[in-house]
Amino acid sequence: MLTNKPIKMKKLLLFIFIIPFVAAAQKPIKPSLPKAEKALRAGDFTEAKAIIDATVASEKFASNAKAWYLKGLIYAGIDTTSNESAKSLIADPFPDAKEAFEKAYALDKDKGSFINGTNGFPLLTDQVNAYMAQKYFEKGLKAYQDDKDYAEALKQVERTLYFVPKDTSILLNAGLFFAPSADEHQKSIDYLQRYIDEGGASTDAYTMIFSAYRDQIKDNEKALATVKAAMKSFPNNKEFPKYELDMYIRMGKLQEAKMAMERQAANDPNDHETRYFLGVINQQLGNNEEARKWYDESVKLDPKYFEPRLAIAELVHLDAKKVKAEMNQLGITAEDKKKRLELDKVLVENLKKALPYWEACEKLSPDDEKVLDNLYSIYSDLDMQAQVTRIEKKMKALGLY
Helix, strand or coil: CCCHHHHHHHHHHHHHHHHHHHHHHCCCCCCCHHHHHHHHHCCCHHHHHHHHHHHHHCCCCCCCHHHHHHHHHHHHHHHHCCCHHHHCCCCCCHHHHHHHHHHHHHHCCCCCEEEECCCCCEEEHHHHHHHHHHHHHHHHHHHHHCCCCHHHHHHHHHHHHHHCCCCHHHHHHHHHHHHHHCCCHHHHHHHHHHHHHCCCCCHHHHHHHHHHHHHHHCCHHHHHHHHHHHHHHCCCCCCHHHHHHHHHHHCCCHHHHHHHHHHHHHHCCCCHHHHHHHHHHHHHCCCHHHHHHHHHHHHHHCCCCHHHHHHHHHHHHHHHHHHHHHHHCCCCCHHHHHHHHHHHHHHHHHHHHHHHHHHHHHHHCCCCHHHHHHHHHHHHHCCCHHHHHHHHHHHHHCCCC
């Protein structure tokens, strides 16, 4: 009997001490802006979140702009902190943070400051936004550089831009690196266009927009419009006219391409590349004499420029190829034999005209397959056996024969 009394007393004591503890644990959190702000400054996000949630839910603070602004800061702080226990408080705090900020602005849209700094002076909203933007950008940069998680990096940069939507540096980085790496090419275009609209001046921005429209979006008209805008903003840039030419050729607008390049050539008398491209365009239009003139000008400006020399060799060689094609159509009649002898003389003459141009090409590009093929053919037709053997050996060594 005596052994049961201490046991009953122990249970009673436990009951007495447990009741107040449970009551204390269930005690409701009182709304308090100062306490929520104090917890935020101390980095205690658990307490800060609990207090601010109770505060904005209360009738007294439901329409208080500072309360909602503070909630935005606390939730954004949870979103950007490296504290793992704080991160577990809510899966994705940003939507709640954004909603809280927007509610604060709606309640007091003209307010320039909602909280004070540690020195007691008001912290301007722009200052706070710049700070939060930096935190989100650092988070995005880590995802981009360290984790190679480009989708996450882009998400964090988008959140950065919520705080600083007109920051040209962030917009440029978002458009040039973050969005393309995440295969979000339309977003890349949008960010870079915003960058330009905000006064940003970068040739890279126009180049990226142009490339995205041409190669990913497959919108030639917008690609062309972009490069025209780029040329207007950067009239001395030498690359944009080439992009314009590329688009005209892709779109089959050869006359427009020709006029564009003629303007470029007139503006720069030393531009050997533009003169080469003018030769290409004229040749495509069937103006071989005009093409030869531009190729010659290009070579004169840069004797080591291979492409126009190759184009000249092909043009000069055309006459020989036409004669050879005509000879191949002849039969075995006496008249055809007579015609063949006449054409053979013309062929030899035309081949001898073309040969020096192909040999000049070989000097500039000794291993070019097209050059070697044509030299082999000409040397064979002219019965230059030593040269035929030389070309054969070279092509075998290159794996071309």
